[in-house]
Amino acid sequence: MADISVNNLNLWYGDFQALINVNVHFTQKQITAIIGPSGCGKSTLLRVFNRMNDLIEGVRTTGEVMIDAENIVSEKTDLVSLRKKVGMVFQRPNPFPLSIYENIVFGQKVHAEGLTKLKLNEVVEDSLKSVFLWDELKDKLNKSAFTLSLEQKQRLCIARLIVVKPEILLMDEPCSTLDPQATSRIEELMRELKNNYTTIIVTHNMQQAARVSDQTGFMLLGELVEFGRTEDIFTKPKDKRTEDYITGRYG
């Protein structure tokens, strides 16, 4: 497991500055929520940690982001091993157009060669159990992942990620396409998993942040306005802007 330390982080898309001097520390075995209105830079911040912003042309970063004593925004970072360590759950559940089984073993196959069928079966069973899908799916592992419900797909995506053995879980609005019941079950899963990972969740949904997280950061227009224990942020925010946001005056 690994903490993340962000020091003086700035990020530009071309001329537009999307992150302004962000300083923050994410602690292991905790769920940290990042809240804020659309366009505040919360997803951008999340995508700094696994360098997914690199896929966009014209992105420029200054400052440092330390994970395990390595500055991961530097040019020299090995993206493959970084992304192995820092996994991501996306907004839309996005299984590959393969069978349930093939989806889960994908990570194993790209990271380790020459695995026996037996070992792979074990991996599939373990990871499906850890996201509480095993009982539902154990008889249809060869069915296409596209036949699953949205919630099952999102769980499958988490299972697919767990196989890679990440230390940090980035969740980019993982419940925004789900109904309230599915959302609460996914939140339950997040609490189950939190002791094994450093979890960061970006969310629109303030109630979700309040329910699930230990720490919360509030972002506005590229700045991290306030960061602290979730209770404190929601009951006695220090900054006027935070208070306005969580009381629903805008956003």
Add this chain to the structure above:
Amino acid sequence: MHNPQRSQKIAFFLLFLATLLIVIPVGLIVVIIIQKGLPAINWQFLSDIPRQGMRAGGIFPAIIGTLYLVIGAIIFALPIGLLAAIYLSEYAKDNIINRIIRLAIVNLSGVPSVVYGLFGLALFVVFLKFGASILSGSLTLGIMILPIIITTSREALESVPQSFREVSLSLGASKWQTIRHIVLPNAIPGILTGTILGLGRAAGETAPILFTVAAFYLPRLPKSIFDQAMALPYHLYVISTQVPNVDEKVRYGTALVLLFLVLFMNLIAIIIRYNFRKKKKW
């Protein structure tokens, strides 16, 4: 005076007429060729060599020649075209050089086929000393269908959703692993469709093989890739214009065989594409 109902009817009628005008000639061509060519089709016509100065006998060497040329063209064009398409769709940055390359490929498909023939003559037959041979002809046809294969393969690769690539990379797969395990398998049906369309084009062209491989009359099968060969389109040209007193049904029979060869290839492409669309789920 202004009557939207009536102008709608007129517009509808004109559009329908235009569509009909396109369909009628195509239908007529097929009907006439079948009508005049079908009496010539029998086992001997398909399996025998041409006899009596190509006025009788069969067209077997031309059928085989065309198959060899088409296969040769694809062996050459598919790997190169696919690799180029992968580069253009997955690796190439959007800069001036790559834009010129893309534009050049699009323009290549507009080059008249006789120019490819001339190019093949200069490069393969003369400069590389392959002579007029199946090798020269295949390479020339291969170059001609490269733009088709590159363009369709690129479209197939680019139609694979970006989110698949993102997930794969986010799981720590390298770019090449992502392409090999996720992008390519999902693009194969589209690539196959393009390949078969290219095959159809290669089978039907006369000009590129005119100077590079086609034999006027060669009543035996080619023995190696350095042999000349007969080919259906050129054979049709020869018996239609160069040999006097060829029975009409022999000419139309040859046309019918060529037409069906090409239609058959397109049919396979359509079936693959149909199955692909049915299975596609994103």
